[in-house]
Amino acid sequence: MENVYHYPPELFELVVDALSVLSRSKQGVIDFMRGAGVEHCDLQDVQQLVFRNRNAISKAEIARRVLTRINERRSNSGLRVRRELLKRITGFESFSLCWPKDQAKARGLVAQVREVVNQKDAFTRMQIERHKERQRVVEAAEANQREKEQARKKRTEARDALYRLFGEKDSAKRGRQLERALTQLFEAHGVSVLEPFQLHSHEGYPVEQIDGFISLDGRHYLVEAKWRDSPVGREMVTSHLMRVFTRPQADAIFITASKFTEGALAVCREAFQQGRLVIVCMLQEIIRELDTTDNLRDYLQRKVRAAIARKEPEASL
Secondary structure: OOOOOOOOHHHHHHHHHHHHHHOOOHHHHHHHHHHOOOOHHHHHHHHHHHHHOHHHOOHHHHHHHHHHHHHHOOOHHHHHHHHHHHHHHHOOOOHHHOOHHHHHHHHHHHHHHHHHHHHHHHHHHHHHHHHHHHHHHHHHHHHHHHHHHHHHHHHHHHHHHHHHHHHOOOHHHHHHHHHHHHHHHHHHOOOEEEOOEEEEOOOOOEEEEEOEEEEEOOEEEEEEEEOOOOOEOHHHHHHHHHHHHOOOOEEEEEEEOOOEOHHHHHHHHHHHHOOOOEEEEEHHHHHHHHHHOOOHHHHHHHHHHHHHHHOOOOOOO
16 A cells, blocks of 8 residues: 555546445545545535535545546655545445445445555565565676676786886896785785795794795695796705795795796606695796786696696696
8 A cells, every 4th residue: 555656447446436435425525535635726626516516516526536636646745645545445444434325335345445455565565576676686786797897907906016027127126026916916816825924033033935825726835936037946946845845735836937947847846756736837928828818816727737637847738
C-alpha cells in the first residue's frame, strides 16, 4: 500500500464501489474523502451539487469524479491522498455504519481492495528488490573497475620508476634506486615482498645486505639486484648464495642488467644440485615483459617453472 502510485483501472473501480457503500449518505462519501486529505478544490463542485439537489448526483458518481482528479494528479499531495484513501478503506471495520443491505457488499469490496493492494505491494517490493540487486551489481562492477584502474595506475608508476633509472649516470645511486624500484614493482604486481634491509651483529655492525625478499606460490626467495657495466662474476653469486644457504627453505633470484659469466652460472647450477632453486632474470627481459603483458607475477612463475624443468637458472618458457 505504501508503494501505490496512480490507481490502475481495476483498483480504481473497486475504490469507487467501496466508497459508495461504506457511507450511508452522499455527504458521508464527501466527508470520508475529506478526512483522507482530499483538497477543497476537488470536492467543491460535488459539495455544491449535493447541497442544491441531492438527487442530481449519486454516491458512486461523487467518488468517481473526485477520484479521477486525484488519480491524475502527479504531485506529492495526490500521492499522499491516494495512499490515505487506500489505508482507510483497507482498515475499515465499522460495517454496521453501512446500510444493512450494503454490509455484505462492503465487506466483499474491502476484501477485494486489500487483495489488489497486497498484490501490487508484493509486485512493487519485488521490483524494488530487483532494482536494488541491479544497483548492487552496478556498484560492485564500478568498484571492481576502480580497483582495476588503481592497480593499473600503480603498475604504471612502478614501471616508470624503473624506466627512469636508465637516465641515471651515477652507478652507485642507480643500484640503490634499483632495489627500491623492484620492491615497488613487486608490490604493484601482487608479489609479496619485504623492502631491502640490513642485518646487524650484536655490536651493531652491518653483516648482511638483503636487496629484497619475496614469496611466490609458497616458496621464498632472497633477491639480489645488480646493475653493472661488466658481467656478474662468480664472487658476487657466491656471496649471495651463502646468504641463501644460511636460511632453511630459502631460494635465490638474481636480477641483473648485465650477463652472468660462465663461472657465475656454474655456481648457480651447483646450488641447484644441492636442492636450492636459483633463478636468473635479466633486467631487459623484465622490461620486455612489462611492455608486452604487464604481468610481472606471471613472468616470475614462468621463470620458476622453466628453471625447474630444465635445471637451468637462466631458462625461460
